[in-house]
Amino acid sequence: MTILIAGAGICGLTLALTCQQVGLPFRIFEQSTKIEPLGVGINLQPHAVRELIELGLQDSLDAFGVRTTNVAYFSKLGGKIWNEPRGTDAGYNWPQYSVHRGKLQLMLYDALIERTHKDIVEAGCALTGFLQLADGVEVILHSRNENMDFKVSGEILIGCDGIHSAVRKQLFPQEGPPIWGGAVLWRGTTTAKPFLDGATMAMVGHEFQKFVTYPISKIDRQTGEMLINWIAELKFDPDKIWNKEDWNRPGKLEDFLSEFESWKFDWLDVPQLIRDHNGVYEFPMVDRNPLDQWTFGNVSLVGDAAHAMYPIGSNGATQGIVDARVLVRELLDKGVNNRALDAYEMERRPFTSKIVLANRGNGPDQIMQIVEEKCDGEFDDIHDVMSQQELEERASKYKHLTGFDVETLNAQAPIVH
Numbered sequence: 001m002t003i004l005i006a007g008a009g010i011c012g013l014t015l016a017l018t019c020q021q022v023g024l025p026f027r028i029f030e031q032s033t034k035i036e037p038l039g040v041g042i043n044l045q046p047h048a049v050r051e052l053i054e055l056g057l058q059d060s061l062d063a064f065g066v067r068t069t070n071v072a073y074f075s076k077l078g079g080k081i082w083n084e085p086r087g088t089d090a091g092y093n094w095p096q097y098s099v100h101r102g103k104l105q106l107m108l109y110d111a112l113i114e115r116t117h118k119d120i121v122e123a124g125c126a127l128t129g130f131l132q133l134a135d136g137v138e139v140i141l142h143s144r145n146e147n148m149d150f151k152v153s154g155e156i157l158i159g160c161d162g163i164h165s166a167v168r169k170q171l172f173p174q175e176g177p178p179i180w181g182g183a184v185l186w187r188g189t190t191t192a193k194p195f196l197d198g199a200t201m202a203m204v205g206h207e208f209q210k211f212v213t214y215p216i217s218k219i220d221r222q223t224g225e226m227l228i229n230w231i232a233e234l235k236f237d238p239d240k241i242w243n244k245e246d247w248n249r250p251g252k253l254e255d256f257l258s259e260f261e262s263w264k265f266d267w268l269d270v271p272q273l274i275r276d277h278n279g280v281y282e283f284p285m286v287d288r289n290p291l292d293q294w295t296f297g298n299v300s301l302v303g304d305a306a307h308a309m310y311p312i313g314s315n316g317a318t319q320g321i322v323d324a325r326v327l328v329r330e331l332l333d334k335g336v337n338n339r340a341l342d343a344y345e346m347e348r349r350p351f352t353s354k355i356v357l358a359n360r361g362n363g364p365d366q367i368m369q370i371v372e373e374k375c376d377g378e379f380d381d382i383h384d385v386m387s388q389q390e391l392e393e394r395a396s397k398y399k400h401l402t403g404f405d406v407e408t409l410n411a412q413a414p415i416v417h
Contacts, residue, residue, distance in 0.1 A: 011303030012160030037102030041229025043314035075377035078265030165305035251282030
């Protein structure tokens with residue numbers, strides 16, 4: 001009954017931890033030779049946090065993450081468009097967290113090692129192919145440490161191997177690279193004094209120029225500073241040639257800083273935050289088209305491998321964590337077989353496909369573009385531009401679409417019992 005998991009990112013490790021929690025045997029393979037805390041900040045919505053708490057990880061999350069209290073939208077001139085509470089401050093039974101992506105991955109990895117009492121992640125093993133069998137699946141892996149290929153058999157294979165998934169590539173060999181819609185992100189972190197209440201996720205600008213920022217560490221008691229994550233985004237013609245996406249490519253300030261020089265507000269000095277960076281990474285914002293099918297026989301997809309989406313609305317890692325938990329629920333109910341994979345896909349694929357498409361339409365951030373179009377971002381009172389009802393309806397619509405409106409989520413039974 002072995003479950004083969006390709007990829008030890010956030011989704012793959014959540015899947016492995018859930019399998020360990022309920023006693024399902026698994027093997028997990030990761031192409032990187034070492035699990036390292038790479039990347040920058042991400043947000044975890046309450047429905048994903050709930051699942052991590054069900055895995056017994058709340059103390060660990062609290063140790064390094066920030067409980068997000070608010071999300072706030074501002075025009076390019078710094079005027080507040082909309083503000084709403086988040087997490088427990090909004091009435092959810094669970095918090096929302098802003099965290100360093102790499103530290104989250106390392107936390108999940110450490111928990112898995114501690115609970116299995118062994119180095120269970122087989123690192124340096126890149127999946128190069130798989131073969132469907134009558135009663136299972138055989139995967140072909142290349143060991144980078146030993147420079148050799150080997151085969152492993154199991155009942156099912158789950159591709160948790162990200163936007164460049166080798167599993168998805170074999171299922172859809174003609175698909176091609178991820179799709180770029182014209183936006184380029186420069187992502188960085190800066191050690192600085194807190195802004196606003198020290199736990200707010202702030203979005204500034206409009207569709208073609210945006211700045212997103214939020215803290216991802218506790219305040220240092222000695223310096224009064226914290227690690228602040230930020231994303232500077234510019235949108236270009238999609239036909240423009242840009243470099244291939246890569247989390248680890250250094251960014252150059254001269255490529256984007258001048259566009260943000262005037263963004264100095266009484267609550268945040270954007271250009272100074274950028275200049276004081278601890279490191280900047282640049283990559284085009286890409287996603288993939290929704291698929292008509294995830295499951296083929298004894299093979300299926302989870303997380304970015306299944307539904308890579310724009311990082312809008314804090315739904316990338318969140319939806320992948322929920323995927324992993326729903327999948328295990330179906331495996332417990334129907335057995336480790338393709339019937340469980342089909343049931344998992346039937347629930348998750350239509351739902352996440354809607355989010356991929358909504359994020360292409362700018363998701364909840366579209367409210368900033370509407371203000372930009374109506375008044376060029378300049379107003380004394382936002383209600384002269386948009387009514388309170390319209391502001392609330394737009395915020396509510398995206399919550400319902402992505403499954404985290406307060407009443408619905410609080411009333412739901414746990415995914416894995």
